[in-house]
Amino acid sequence: MKYTRELLKDVEGYVPGEQPKIPGIIKLNTNENPYPPSPKVMEALRALSPDALRKYPDPLSVNFRRAYAERFGYPGPEWVLAGNGMDELLALAIRTFVNPGDAVLASYPTYSLYEVLCQLHGCRIVYVDLDDNFQLPESFFSTPARMCLLTRPNAPSGVSAPREAVERLCREFDGIVVIDEAYVDFGGDNCMDFPKRFENAIVMRTFSKSFSLAGMRLGTAVAQPAIINEFMKTKDSYNLDACSQAAALAAIQDYDYMESNVAKVRATRARLRAELQQLGFDVPESQSNFLLARWNGAPPAKEIFETLRTQNILVRYFNLRGLQNALRITVGTNAECDALLEALNVILKRN
Ligand SMILES: Cc1ncc(COP(=O)(O)O)c(C=O)c1O
Incomplete structure (x- = not known):
């Protein structure tokens, strides 16, 4: 296609799992x-006024971000970013912190969207293979890159790297560490406290899995306010619509x-x-x-x-x-x- 950007020539795009509409x-x-999802989410959606749809939503999703911060023991909404699904936040993280041409480190196998997002941004994904038990090898910690994307628990293995390994990564890695906790509610421990301790840590979560809200498209990132501020420059003004904000607030309040x-x-x-x-x-x-x-x-x-x-x-x-x-x-x-x-x-x- 002669009109397409050069960069997209060899990009196939991400292929999500099928969503066939076959009864049964x-x-x-x-x-x-x-x-x-929680009945309270459904109630909150039904309670939306026509005015809530007529007008633009809160561009900063402040009510939800405040409730989310409180839930996880953070001082306020300035530590939280809300997004149109975690996929949006992953793309934003790359757009915000990675220059075209830079390296982005990920383990292999991992969430295959990461590679596509890097292709779309013109940066390079550098994979380090997990060992036979799906654990991070030593070389993972010494591979230089601008950003590291770590799925914990990992997809598609379901296995979690030890928390200490992620802690070490945050300490030793000279770049942003995105900890993708899409599945963390189904596991044991988590790294939600890391942003308090590490200026380079971003913990991302989604409401698509544990909260049963994949159809709503809701994701969060928790990081130090200086990091969240940078995201504010790159996100769409109204990236969370009025329905999503109402649903998100009701969901987090019905933990x-x-x-x-x-x-x-x-x-x-x-x-x-x-x-x-x-x-x-x-x-x-x-x-x-x-x-x-x-x-x-x-x-x-x-x-x-x-x-x-x-x-x-x-x-x-x-x-x-x-x-x-x-x-x-x-x-x-x-x-x-x-x-x-x-x-x-x-x-x-x-x-
Ligand atoms: C590891 C991982 N991260 C992020 C996501 C994206 O979540 P969302 O539905 O919020 O875009 C998924 C979705 O399957 C996932 O598997």
Whole structure:
């Protein structure tokens, strides 16, 4: 296409997981929460006045940012940035802190959007491979770059780097450290206190997973006010619409509800992992709402994925280095996981 910028010539763009509208489909491919969002979120949306839609929303989302800061023990909204999904904030972080041509460090495998965002910005992603247990190798800490993007818990492995490793990174890495905590509510510990202690730490979270609000598009970044100020220069003026701001405030104020859904997902995750292991999959212990099921038998993982697809059961298959023998399976309801296990039993026994 002759009109496109030079930079985009070789960029394919990010391909998100499928969102087919097939009634009854079992959707275990995009790490959505199988349970509905808080009733208080729905109430807040219904209570929106026509005026709230007629007028521009608060460009700074102050009510929500204040409530969020309070929730996590931060002094005020100046420590928090709200965004139209965490994906927007990841793109903004690169746009705000990375020069075209600079290096951005990430572990491999990781959230594959990072690479696309770097391509779009004209900077270089530098991958350092995780070890066989999905842990950071020593060389990760000494690789120079302008920014480091660290998914914790990692996607698609579900495994978390030790908190001490992230702490060391913040201390030793000469650049911004973005800690992507998209899945952290499903795990054990977290790094939400790091921005208080490290001027280069940015902790990002999303409401798409634990809060069951993927359709709303809500993400947050917590960092020192000087960092948040820089983001204010690059974000869209009204990056959070009125509905999102109302939903975000209601969701953060109903934290217990989120935690009760997370507890259900965690219980199902333990059962699903044990059953997948029984079937012969190698499944690392996950701190997320998905499991990476590695499979070296027959039929190959890709074929299992395709057969499940014909039965209206969607999981995720990545045709990427190191992941070709694996399926990433979102933890659904107990009934959804039972249906998946039943289908897998048939597919695997047929061979
Ligand atoms: C590791 C990771 N970070 C960020 C996101 C994006 O979250 P959001 O839906 O808020 O854009 C995802 C979504 O799947 C993710 O897996």
